[in-house]
Amino acid sequence: MPTRTLLRRIHSTRQQIPLLPTRSLFSLFKRAPSKPESKPILSQDDLFHPFSVSPFPALVARGEAIKSLAPCPICASHHARTKAQPRAVAFECPDCGWPTHCTEEHWRADKDHSKYCSRLREVNEDEHDLRSGRRLREFELPGLQDTEAAISFSNWDVFWYTRNFPSMDAERSRRHASKLLTYPITIGSVMHQYSPLTLGNQRLTPEGSRSLAALRLTLHGPTGTPETEEASIDKPQMRIFILGARAESSLPPHVWEQLTLLFPAALFHLYFIGPQVSLPKPPAPTTGDSPSEAASQTTSTSSDPQPEAESSASKPDEEKPIYLPNVYEPPTPAPISRHKRTRSSIERYGVPSYTVPYTPQLTITGMQCNYHEVHGQFQDTFDPYTDLFFMFSPGFGFPSPTSTSDLTGEPLLQVASPTEWGLVLPLLLATKCPIFVTGFSPTDVERDVKSLSLVPGVAGEFDWVITPGENAFGSEKWEVADFDPRVMVKTNWGIWAIRGKRRDVRERRSAF
Numbered sequence: 275m276p277t278r279t280l281l282r283r284i285h286s287t288r289q290q291i292p293l294l295p296t297r298s299l300f301s302l303f304k305r306a307p308s309k310p311e312s313k314p315i316l317s318q319d320d321l322f323h324p325f326s327v328s329p330f331p332a333l334v335a336r337g338e339a340i341k342s343l344a345p346c347p348i349c350a351s352h353h354a355r356t357k358a359q360p361r362a363v364a365f366e367c368p369d370c371g372w373p374t375h376c377t378e379e380h381w382r383a384d385k386d387h388s389k390y391c392s393r394l395r396e397v398n399e400d401e402h403d404l405r406s407g408r409r410l411r412e413f414e415l416p417g418l419q420d421t422e423a424a425i426s427f428s429n430w431d432v433f434w435y436t437r438n439f440p441s442m443d444a445e446r447s448r449r450h451a452s453k454l455l456t457y458p459i460t461i462g463s464v465m466h467q468y469s470p471l472t473l474g475n476q477r478l479t480p481e482g483s484r485s486l487a488a489l490r491l492t493l494h495g496p497t498g499t500p501e502t503e504e505a506s507i508d509k510p511q512m513r514i515f516i517l518g519a520r521a522e523s524s525l526p527p528h529v530w531e532q533l534t535l536l537f538p539a540a541l542f543h544l545y546f547i548g549p550q551v552s553l554p555k556p557p558a559p560t561t562g563d564s565p566s567e568a569a570s571q572t573t574s575t576s577s578d579p580q581p582e583a584e585s586s587a588s589k590p591d592e593e594k595p596i597y598l599p600n601v602y603e604p605p606t607p608a609p610i611s612r613h614k615r616t617r618s619s620i621e622r623y624g625v626p627s628y629t630v631p632y633t634p635q636l637t638i639t640g641m642q643c644n645y646h647e648v649h650g651q652f653q654d655t656f657d658p659y660t661d662l663f664f665m666f667s668p669g670f671g672f673p674s675p676t677s678t679s680d681l682t683g684e685p686l687l688q689v690a691s692p693t694e695w696g697l698v699l700p701l702l703l704a705t706k707c708p709i710f711v712t713g714f715s716p717t718d719v720e721r722d723v724k725s726l727s728l729v730p731g732v733a734g735e736f737d738w739v740i741t742p743g744e745n746a747f748g749s750e751k752w753e754v755a756d757f758d759p760r761v762m763v764k765t766n767w768g769i770w771a772i773r774g775k776r777r778d779v780r781e782r783r784s785a786f
Protein backbone atom coordinates (compact mmCIF):
# COMPACT_ATOMS: atom_id res chain seq x y z
CA MET A 275 0.00 0.00 0.00
CA PRO A 276 1.48 3.39 -0.91
CA THR A 277 2.44 5.48 2.10
CA ARG A 278 -0.05 8.17 1.27
CA THR A 279 -2.92 5.73 1.15
CA LEU A 280 -1.81 4.17 4.38
CA LEU A 281 -1.61 7.55 6.07
CA ARG A 282 -5.04 8.43 4.83
CA ARG A 283 -6.37 5.19 6.12
CA ILE A 284 -4.76 5.62 9.47
CA HIS A 285 -5.92 9.19 9.57
CA SER A 286 -9.46 8.18 8.85
CA THR A 287 -9.26 5.45 11.37
CA ARG A 288 -8.21 7.92 14.00
CA GLN A 289 -11.61 9.43 13.68
CA GLN A 290 -13.40 6.26 14.55
CA ILE A 291 -11.04 4.09 16.52
CA PRO A 292 -11.64 5.85 19.81
CA LEU A 293 -15.35 5.52 19.36
CA LEU A 294 -17.72 3.16 20.92
CA PRO A 295 -18.38 0.93 17.96
CA THR A 296 -22.08 1.16 17.31
CA ARG A 297 -25.01 3.18 18.41
CA SER A 298 -26.91 0.14 19.52
CA LEU A 299 -24.21 -0.50 22.08
CA PHE A 300 -25.19 2.68 23.89
CA SER A 301 -28.36 1.06 25.03
CA LEU A 302 -26.10 -0.91 27.34
CA PHE A 303 -25.03 2.30 29.02
CA LYS A 304 -28.45 3.43 30.09
CA ARG A 305 -29.18 3.67 33.74
CA ALA A 306 -29.33 0.46 35.66
CA PRO A 307 -32.58 -1.32 34.97
CA SER A 308 -34.93 -1.77 37.86
CA LYS A 309 -36.51 -4.80 36.25
CA PRO A 310 -35.61 -8.22 37.60
CA GLU A 311 -32.51 -9.84 36.22
CA SER A 312 -33.11 -11.99 33.19
CA LYS A 313 -31.11 -15.05 32.32
CA PRO A 314 -27.97 -14.26 30.30
CA ILE A 315 -27.81 -15.36 26.67
CA LEU A 316 -24.18 -16.38 27.09
CA SER A 317 -22.57 -17.65 30.26
CA GLN A 318 -19.21 -16.32 31.40
CA ASP A 319 -17.43 -19.47 30.24
CA ASP A 320 -18.96 -19.21 26.75
CA LEU A 321 -17.82 -15.75 25.60
CA PHE A 322 -15.49 -16.77 22.78
CA HIS A 323 -17.03 -17.14 19.33
CA PRO A 324 -15.40 -16.58 15.96
CA PHE A 325 -17.16 -13.57 14.43
CA SER A 326 -18.70 -15.55 11.56
CA VAL A 327 -20.55 -17.82 14.00
CA SER A 328 -21.28 -15.26 16.71
CA PRO A 329 -24.82 -15.36 18.10
CA PHE A 330 -24.93 -11.54 17.72
CA PRO A 331 -25.67 -10.10 14.26
CA ALA A 332 -23.60 -6.98 14.96
CA LEU A 333 -20.49 -9.09 15.51
CA VAL A 334 -21.15 -11.24 12.44
CA ALA A 335 -21.46 -7.95 10.52
CA ARG A 336 -18.20 -6.67 11.97
CA GLY A 337 -16.40 -9.79 10.77
CA GLU A 338 -17.86 -9.22 7.30
CA ALA A 339 -16.75 -5.57 7.35
CA ILE A 340 -13.18 -6.58 8.21
CA LYS A 341 -13.16 -9.16 5.41
CA SER A 342 -14.09 -6.43 2.96
CA LEU A 343 -11.43 -4.00 4.21
CA ALA A 344 -8.34 -5.68 5.61
CA PRO A 345 -5.56 -7.02 3.40
CA CYS A 346 -3.82 -10.26 4.36
CA PRO A 347 -0.52 -9.31 6.06
CA ILE A 348 1.44 -12.16 4.44
CA CYS A 349 0.21 -11.22 0.96
CA ALA A 350 1.01 -7.60 1.78
CA SER A 351 4.58 -8.48 2.74
CA HIS A 352 5.01 -10.19 -0.64
CA HIS A 353 3.50 -7.22 -2.38
CA ALA A 354 6.74 -5.23 -2.56
CA ARG A 355 8.41 -8.10 -4.42
CA THR A 356 5.64 -9.36 -6.67
CA LYS A 357 3.50 -6.21 -7.10
CA ALA A 358 0.48 -8.49 -6.77
CA GLN A 359 -2.43 -6.94 -4.93
CA PRO A 360 -2.72 -8.47 -1.47
CA ARG A 361 -5.81 -10.61 -1.05
CA ALA A 362 -8.36 -9.65 1.59
CA VAL A 363 -8.55 -11.52 4.86
CA ALA A 364 -11.03 -14.41 4.78
CA PHE A 365 -9.67 -17.04 7.16
CA GLU A 366 -10.62 -16.72 10.82
CA CYS A 367 -7.89 -17.52 13.31
CA PRO A 368 -9.32 -20.29 15.50
CA ASP A 369 -7.55 -18.85 18.57
CA CYS A 370 -8.84 -15.24 18.46
CA GLY A 371 -11.86 -15.57 16.17
CA TRP A 372 -10.91 -12.58 13.98
CA PRO A 373 -10.52 -12.79 10.21
CA THR A 374 -6.76 -12.32 9.98
CA HIS A 375 -5.39 -13.88 6.76
CA CYS A 376 -6.48 -14.77 3.22
CA THR A 377 -6.08 -18.50 3.83
CA GLU A 378 -5.19 -20.97 6.54
CA GLU A 379 -1.86 -21.42 4.76
CA HIS A 380 -0.93 -17.75 5.17
CA TRP A 381 -2.21 -17.81 8.76
CA ARG A 382 0.18 -20.71 9.48
CA ALA A 383 3.02 -18.89 7.72
CA ASP A 384 2.64 -15.70 9.79
CA LYS A 385 5.13 -15.71 12.66
CA ASP A 386 3.91 -12.28 13.84
CA HIS A 387 0.28 -13.09 14.50
CA SER A 388 1.06 -14.50 17.94
CA LYS A 389 1.96 -10.92 18.98
CA TYR A 390 -1.64 -9.85 18.42
CA CYS A 391 -3.63 -13.01 18.93
CA SER A 392 -4.18 -12.90 22.69
CA ARG A 393 -5.26 -9.24 22.63
CA LEU A 394 -7.64 -9.94 19.77
CA ARG A 395 -9.11 -12.85 21.69
CA GLU A 396 -9.61 -10.56 24.69
CA VAL A 397 -11.51 -8.06 22.53
CA ASN A 398 -13.59 -10.84 21.01
CA GLU A 399 -14.64 -12.01 24.47
CA ASP A 400 -15.24 -8.46 25.69
CA GLU A 401 -17.58 -7.78 22.77
CA HIS A 402 -19.54 -10.95 23.48
CA ASP A 403 -19.62 -10.21 27.20
CA LEU A 404 -21.15 -6.76 26.57
CA ARG A 405 -24.01 -8.43 24.71
CA SER A 406 -24.21 -11.53 26.88
CA GLY A 407 -27.26 -10.32 28.77
CA ARG A 408 -25.58 -10.54 32.16
CA ARG A 409 -26.21 -7.74 34.60
CA LEU A 410 -23.47 -5.22 33.85
CA ARG A 411 -22.81 -3.96 37.35
CA GLU A 412 -19.79 -1.99 36.17
CA PHE A 413 -22.20 0.37 34.38
CA GLU A 414 -24.20 1.04 37.55
CA LEU A 415 -22.85 4.47 38.37
CA PRO A 416 -22.79 5.92 41.89
CA GLY A 417 -24.79 8.97 42.95
CA LEU A 418 -23.74 11.83 45.22
CA GLN A 419 -20.37 11.55 46.90
CA ASP A 420 -20.30 11.34 50.69
CA THR A 421 -19.02 14.79 51.71
CA GLU A 422 -16.75 13.24 54.34
CA ALA A 423 -15.00 10.90 51.91
CA ALA A 424 -12.27 12.28 49.66
CA ILE A 425 -11.96 10.93 46.13
CA SER A 426 -8.54 9.64 45.11
CA PHE A 427 -7.38 10.07 41.53
CA SER A 428 -4.20 7.99 41.64
CA ASN A 429 -5.56 5.39 39.25
CA TRP A 430 -8.82 3.74 38.22
CA ASP A 431 -8.79 1.25 41.09
CA VAL A 432 -8.59 3.72 43.95
CA PHE A 433 -10.90 6.07 42.09
CA TRP A 434 -13.60 3.41 41.81
CA TYR A 435 -13.08 2.43 45.41
CA THR A 436 -13.20 5.94 46.85
CA ARG A 437 -16.11 6.88 44.58
CA ASN A 438 -18.15 3.87 45.76
CA PHE A 439 -18.46 2.00 42.51
CA PRO A 440 -19.51 -1.65 42.64
CA SER A 441 -16.33 -3.64 43.12
CA MET A 442 -14.43 -4.12 39.88
CA ASP A 443 -12.82 -7.45 40.59
CA ALA A 444 -12.53 -8.66 36.99
CA GLU A 445 -10.17 -7.22 34.40
CA ARG A 446 -13.03 -7.36 31.93
CA SER A 447 -15.22 -5.15 34.11
CA ARG A 448 -12.34 -2.72 34.49
CA ARG A 449 -11.97 -2.50 30.73
CA HIS A 450 -15.69 -1.91 30.17
CA ALA A 451 -15.97 0.71 32.91
CA SER A 452 -12.79 2.56 31.94
CA LYS A 453 -13.99 2.81 28.35
CA LEU A 454 -17.35 4.18 29.42
CA LEU A 455 -15.92 6.71 31.86
CA THR A 456 -12.66 7.81 30.26
CA TYR A 457 -14.03 11.08 28.84
CA PRO A 458 -15.69 12.56 31.95
CA ILE A 459 -13.13 11.24 34.43
CA THR A 460 -10.14 12.36 32.36
CA ILE A 461 -11.54 15.89 32.53
CA GLY A 462 -12.40 15.61 36.21
CA SER A 463 -9.01 14.18 37.18
CA VAL A 464 -6.99 16.99 35.64
CA MET A 465 -9.19 19.73 37.07
CA HIS A 466 -9.61 18.33 40.56
CA GLN A 467 -7.51 19.58 43.49
CA TYR A 468 -6.42 15.96 44.08
CA SER A 469 -5.29 15.52 40.48
CA PRO A 470 -2.47 13.00 39.97
CA LEU A 471 -0.76 15.54 37.68
CA THR A 472 1.33 17.65 40.07
CA LEU A 473 4.36 19.91 40.29
CA GLY A 474 5.98 17.13 42.32
CA ASN A 475 5.88 14.59 39.49
CA GLN A 476 6.59 17.32 36.93
CA ARG A 477 3.45 16.70 34.95
CA LEU A 478 2.22 20.14 35.99
CA THR A 479 4.37 23.18 35.19
CA PRO A 480 4.58 26.33 37.34
CA GLU A 481 2.61 28.19 34.64
CA GLY A 482 0.10 25.36 34.59
CA SER A 483 -0.20 25.47 38.34
CA ARG A 484 -1.44 29.07 38.07
CA SER A 485 -4.00 28.12 35.43
CA LEU A 486 -5.34 25.26 37.50
CA ALA A 487 -5.36 27.29 40.70
CA ALA A 488 -7.69 29.75 38.97
CA LEU A 489 -10.04 26.99 37.79
CA ARG A 490 -9.99 25.26 41.17
CA LEU A 491 -11.02 28.44 42.92
CA THR A 492 -14.26 28.26 40.97
CA LEU A 493 -14.57 24.47 41.21
CA HIS A 494 -13.92 24.00 44.90
CA GLY A 495 -14.28 27.49 46.39
CA PRO A 496 -11.66 29.13 48.64
CA THR A 497 -9.83 26.67 50.87
CA GLY A 498 -11.92 25.66 53.84
CA THR A 499 -15.34 26.41 52.37
CA PRO A 500 -17.70 23.46 52.46
CA GLU A 501 -18.23 21.79 49.11
CA THR A 502 -21.96 21.52 49.10
CA GLU A 503 -24.70 22.21 46.63
CA GLU A 504 -25.64 25.32 48.62
CA ALA A 505 -22.13 26.70 48.06
CA SER A 506 -22.75 26.65 44.29
CA ILE A 507 -25.73 28.95 44.32
CA ASP A 508 -24.10 32.16 43.16
CA LYS A 509 -21.12 30.64 41.42
CA PRO A 510 -20.38 31.17 37.76
CA GLN A 511 -20.73 28.09 35.54
CA MET A 512 -17.60 26.20 34.60
CA ARG A 513 -17.62 26.13 30.80
CA ILE A 514 -15.90 23.16 29.22
CA PHE A 515 -15.58 23.44 25.45
CA ILE A 516 -15.02 20.00 23.91
CA LEU A 517 -13.88 20.66 20.38
CA GLY A 518 -13.96 18.20 17.51
CA ALA A 519 -16.30 16.09 19.62
CA ARG A 520 -17.46 12.79 18.14
CA ALA A 521 -18.25 9.74 20.29
CA GLU A 522 -18.03 11.79 23.47
CA SER A 523 -20.96 13.90 22.26
CA SER A 524 -23.15 10.82 22.09
CA LEU A 525 -22.39 9.47 25.55
CA PRO A 526 -25.60 9.49 27.59
CA PRO A 527 -25.87 12.55 29.87
CA HIS A 528 -25.93 10.42 33.02
CA VAL A 529 -22.38 9.37 32.18
CA TRP A 530 -21.34 13.04 31.89
CA GLU A 531 -23.10 13.65 35.19
CA GLN A 532 -20.31 11.60 36.78
CA LEU A 533 -17.99 14.54 36.07
CA THR A 534 -20.19 16.99 37.93
CA LEU A 535 -20.55 14.65 40.92
CA LEU A 536 -16.81 15.03 41.54
CA PHE A 537 -17.37 18.73 42.28
CA PRO A 538 -20.46 19.11 44.49
CA ALA A 539 -20.08 22.89 44.74
CA ALA A 540 -19.66 23.65 41.04
CA LEU A 541 -22.00 24.24 38.10
CA PHE A 542 -21.10 22.99 34.63
CA HIS A 543 -21.96 23.81 31.06
CA LEU A 544 -20.46 21.37 28.55
CA TYR A 545 -20.24 22.50 24.93
CA PHE A 546 -19.67 19.81 22.32
CA ILE A 547 -18.61 21.60 19.16
CA GLY A 548 -17.54 19.96 15.92
CA PRO A 549 -18.76 18.86 12.50
CA GLN A 550 -19.37 15.35 13.85
CA VAL A 551 -21.27 16.24 16.99
CA SER A 552 -24.25 13.99 17.50
CA LEU A 553 -27.59 15.81 17.50
CA PRO A 554 -30.85 14.61 19.07
CA LYS A 555 -33.40 12.61 17.17
CA PRO A 556 -36.29 14.69 15.87
CA PRO A 557 -39.11 15.04 18.38
CA ALA A 558 -41.37 12.00 18.43
CA PRO A 559 -44.50 12.66 16.40
CA THR A 560 -47.41 13.53 18.66
CA THR A 561 -51.13 13.56 18.04
CA GLY A 562 -51.15 17.35 18.25
CA ASP A 563 -48.18 19.30 16.99
CA SER A 564 -45.46 21.44 18.46
CA PRO A 565 -47.52 23.14 21.19
CA SER A 566 -48.13 19.82 22.90
CA GLU A 567 -44.45 19.06 22.78
CA ALA A 568 -43.66 22.42 24.31
CA ALA A 569 -46.22 21.77 27.01
CA SER A 570 -44.74 18.40 27.85
CA GLN A 571 -41.32 20.00 28.13
CA THR A 572 -42.44 22.73 30.48
CA THR A 573 -44.28 20.32 32.72
CA SER A 574 -41.13 18.41 33.49
CA THR A 575 -39.52 19.49 36.70
CA SER A 576 -35.92 19.64 37.72
CA SER A 577 -36.67 17.55 40.77
CA ASP A 578 -36.96 14.45 38.61
CA PRO A 579 -34.10 12.35 39.95
CA GLN A 580 -33.71 10.15 36.88
CA PRO A 581 -34.55 12.20 33.82
CA GLU A 582 -34.41 9.62 31.09
CA ALA A 583 -37.09 10.28 28.54
CA GLU A 584 -35.77 7.91 25.92
CA SER A 585 -37.76 8.36 22.78
CA SER A 586 -35.78 5.40 21.49
CA ALA A 587 -36.97 3.11 24.23
CA SER A 588 -40.20 2.30 22.53
CA LYS A 589 -38.70 1.99 19.08
CA PRO A 590 -37.24 -1.13 17.58
CA ASP A 591 -33.61 -1.08 16.59
CA GLU A 592 -34.25 -1.76 12.93
CA GLU A 593 -33.42 1.79 11.86
CA LYS A 594 -29.88 1.48 13.18
CA PRO A 595 -27.11 0.04 11.06
CA ILE A 596 -25.99 -3.30 12.39
CA TYR A 597 -22.34 -2.41 12.16
CA LEU A 598 -20.55 0.71 11.01
CA PRO A 599 -16.94 -0.02 10.03
CA ASN A 600 -14.45 2.23 11.81
CA VAL A 601 -12.64 3.33 8.67
CA TYR A 602 -12.61 6.00 5.96
CA GLU A 603 -14.50 9.22 6.50
CA PRO A 604 -16.92 8.11 9.16
CA PRO A 605 -20.43 9.49 9.17
CA THR A 606 -21.53 11.62 12.07
CA PRO A 607 -22.66 9.43 14.98
CA ALA A 608 -26.32 8.52 14.80
CA PRO A 609 -28.73 10.88 16.55
CA ILE A 610 -28.70 10.73 20.32
CA SER A 611 -31.75 10.13 22.45
CA ARG A 612 -34.01 13.11 22.94
CA HIS A 613 -34.25 14.09 26.56
CA LYS A 614 -37.55 15.60 27.62
CA ARG A 615 -35.89 18.95 28.31
CA THR A 616 -33.91 18.97 25.06
CA ARG A 617 -34.53 22.07 23.01
CA SER A 618 -33.13 23.38 19.78
CA SER A 619 -30.58 26.17 20.05
CA ILE A 620 -30.34 27.09 16.38
CA GLU A 621 -31.74 30.58 16.97
CA ARG A 622 -29.17 31.19 19.65
CA TYR A 623 -26.05 29.90 17.92
CA GLY A 624 -27.03 30.00 14.24
CA VAL A 625 -25.90 26.41 13.65
CA PRO A 626 -27.63 23.03 14.14
CA SER A 627 -27.54 22.70 17.90
CA TYR A 628 -29.40 21.71 21.05
CA THR A 629 -29.25 22.37 24.76
CA VAL A 630 -30.27 20.08 27.63
CA PRO A 631 -30.48 21.41 31.18
CA TYR A 632 -29.92 17.90 32.50
CA THR A 633 -29.62 18.52 36.23
CA PRO A 634 -29.35 21.77 38.23
CA GLN A 635 -25.59 21.17 38.13
CA LEU A 636 -25.20 20.19 34.48
CA THR A 637 -26.21 21.79 31.20
CA ILE A 638 -25.12 20.26 27.90
CA THR A 639 -25.05 22.04 24.55
CA GLY A 640 -24.10 20.39 21.27
CA MET A 641 -23.29 22.33 18.10
CA GLN A 642 -22.68 20.65 14.77
CA CYS A 643 -20.20 23.02 13.13
CA ASN A 644 -16.54 23.92 12.99
CA TYR A 645 -15.46 25.76 16.10
CA HIS A 646 -14.21 28.84 14.25
CA GLU A 647 -17.77 29.44 13.00
CA VAL A 648 -19.02 30.10 16.54
CA HIS A 649 -15.93 31.42 18.32
CA GLY A 650 -17.08 35.01 17.77
CA GLN A 651 -20.13 34.39 19.95
CA PHE A 652 -17.91 33.55 22.91
CA GLN A 653 -14.70 35.48 22.34
CA ASP A 654 -15.47 38.44 24.58
CA THR A 655 -16.57 36.22 27.45
CA PHE A 656 -13.62 33.90 28.01
CA ASP A 657 -12.28 33.85 31.54
CA PRO A 658 -9.36 31.65 32.71
CA TYR A 659 -11.15 31.22 36.07
CA THR A 660 -14.12 29.40 34.54
CA ASP A 661 -13.31 28.27 31.01
CA LEU A 662 -11.22 25.52 29.46
CA PHE A 663 -10.93 23.56 26.25
CA PHE A 664 -10.64 19.82 25.73
CA MET A 665 -9.74 18.08 22.50
CA PHE A 666 -9.89 14.29 22.52
CA SER A 667 -7.48 12.87 19.94
CA PRO A 668 -7.67 15.86 17.59
CA GLY A 669 -5.09 14.43 15.19
CA PHE A 670 -3.06 17.65 14.86
CA GLY A 671 -0.15 15.78 13.32
CA PHE A 672 -2.17 13.82 10.77
CA PRO A 673 -2.48 15.00 7.18
CA SER A 674 -5.70 16.74 6.28
CA PRO A 675 -7.97 14.69 4.03
CA THR A 676 -9.14 17.85 2.25
CA SER A 677 -6.51 20.63 2.34
CA THR A 678 -3.23 20.66 0.46
CA SER A 679 -0.29 23.03 0.50
CA ASP A 680 -0.26 25.63 -2.29
CA LEU A 681 3.50 25.28 -2.48
CA THR A 682 4.03 21.54 -2.55
CA GLY A 683 0.62 20.08 -3.33
CA GLU A 684 1.09 17.78 -0.34
CA PRO A 685 -1.68 17.47 2.26
CA LEU A 686 -1.37 20.01 5.07
CA LEU A 687 -1.12 18.75 8.60
CA GLN A 688 -4.46 19.15 10.36
CA VAL A 689 -2.88 21.48 12.91
CA ALA A 690 -2.25 23.96 10.09
CA SER A 691 -5.12 23.14 7.77
CA PRO A 692 -7.93 25.69 7.36
CA THR A 693 -10.49 22.87 7.21
CA GLU A 694 -9.37 21.38 10.54
CA TRP A 695 -7.43 23.14 13.32
CA GLY A 696 -5.45 25.83 11.46
CA LEU A 697 -7.90 28.65 12.22
CA VAL A 698 -8.83 27.33 15.63
CA LEU A 699 -5.63 27.01 17.67
CA PRO A 700 -4.60 30.71 17.42
CA LEU A 701 -8.11 31.68 18.61
CA LEU A 702 -7.84 29.33 21.59
CA LEU A 703 -4.37 30.55 22.51
CA ALA A 704 -5.63 34.15 22.50
CA THR A 705 -8.17 33.31 25.21
CA LYS A 706 -5.36 32.35 27.65
CA CYS A 707 -7.63 29.53 28.87
CA PRO A 708 -5.97 26.10 29.14
CA ILE A 709 -6.26 23.67 26.25
CA PHE A 710 -6.14 19.97 27.18
CA VAL A 711 -5.39 17.39 24.50
CA THR A 712 -5.42 13.58 24.54
CA GLY A 713 -3.88 11.01 22.23
CA PHE A 714 -4.45 7.29 21.71
CA SER A 715 -0.84 6.08 21.94
CA PRO A 716 2.68 7.36 22.70
CA THR A 717 3.26 7.83 18.97
CA ASP A 718 0.02 9.72 18.54
CA VAL A 719 0.84 12.10 21.38
CA GLU A 720 4.34 12.69 20.06
CA ARG A 721 3.08 13.33 16.52
CA ASP A 722 0.55 15.90 17.72
CA VAL A 723 3.01 17.69 20.02
CA LYS A 724 5.70 17.86 17.33
CA SER A 725 3.26 19.33 14.84
CA LEU A 726 2.77 22.41 17.02
CA SER A 727 6.32 23.54 16.29
CA LEU A 728 5.59 23.71 12.56
CA VAL A 729 2.76 26.22 12.64
CA PRO A 730 3.19 30.00 12.58
CA GLY A 731 0.85 31.55 15.14
CA VAL A 732 1.18 28.47 17.35
CA ALA A 733 4.92 27.72 17.56
CA GLY A 734 6.44 29.81 20.35
CA GLU A 735 3.03 31.24 21.28
CA PHE A 736 2.17 28.91 24.13
CA ASP A 737 3.29 27.83 27.59
CA TRP A 738 3.08 24.27 28.79
CA VAL A 739 0.40 23.56 31.38
CA ILE A 740 0.72 19.77 31.54
CA THR A 741 3.72 18.00 30.07
CA PRO A 742 2.97 15.17 27.61
CA GLY A 743 2.62 11.74 29.19
CA GLU A 744 0.30 8.95 30.19
CA ASN A 745 -3.25 9.60 31.35
CA ALA A 746 -4.21 7.60 34.45
CA PHE A 747 -7.83 7.64 33.25
CA GLY A 748 -7.46 6.40 29.70
CA SER A 749 -9.58 3.50 28.51
CA GLU A 750 -7.97 0.15 29.29
CA LYS A 751 -9.66 -1.50 26.37
CA TRP A 752 -7.92 -2.12 23.04
CA GLU A 753 -9.72 -0.61 20.06
CA VAL A 754 -9.06 -2.64 16.94
CA ALA A 755 -9.00 -1.14 13.44
CA ASP A 756 -11.27 -2.88 10.96
CA PHE A 757 -8.94 -2.06 8.06
CA ASP A 758 -6.11 -3.91 9.81
CA PRO A 759 -6.77 -5.82 13.03
CA ARG A 760 -3.07 -5.52 13.90
CA VAL A 761 -3.62 -1.81 14.57
CA MET A 762 -4.78 -1.35 18.16
CA VAL A 763 -4.97 1.76 20.30
CA LYS A 764 -6.43 2.86 23.62
CA THR A 765 -8.75 5.85 23.85
CA ASN A 766 -7.20 8.76 25.79
CA TRP A 767 -3.95 6.89 26.48
CA GLY A 768 -2.04 10.15 26.97
CA ILE A 769 -2.67 13.75 27.94
CA TRP A 770 -0.97 17.15 27.77
CA ALA A 771 -2.03 20.80 27.92
CA ILE A 772 -0.92 24.25 26.81
CA ARG A 773 -2.09 27.83 27.18
CA GLY A 774 -1.50 31.03 25.20
CA LYS A 775 1.72 32.76 26.25
CA ARG A 776 1.35 35.79 28.48
CA ARG A 777 3.72 38.52 27.43
CA ASP A 778 2.25 41.81 28.54
CA VAL A 779 3.06 42.17 32.23
CA ARG A 780 0.79 45.18 32.61
CA GLU A 781 -2.23 43.07 31.72
CA ARG A 782 -1.56 40.42 34.30
CA ARG A 783 -4.19 39.70 36.83
CA SER A 784 -3.19 38.49 40.26
CA ALA A 785 -3.20 34.80 39.41
CA PHE A 786 -1.55 35.22 36.03
Ligand SMILES: [Zn+2]
Binds near residue numbers: 346361375377
Ligand atom coordinates in the same frame (compact mmCIF):
# COMPACT_ATOMS: atom_id res chain seq x y z
ZN1 LIG B 1 -2.43 -13.95 2.14
Ligand SMILES: [Zn+2]
Binds near residue numbers: 367369370374391392
Ligand atom coordinates in the same frame (compact mmCIF):
# COMPACT_ATOMS: atom_id res chain seq x y z
ZN1 LIG C 1 -5.44 -15.22 16.35
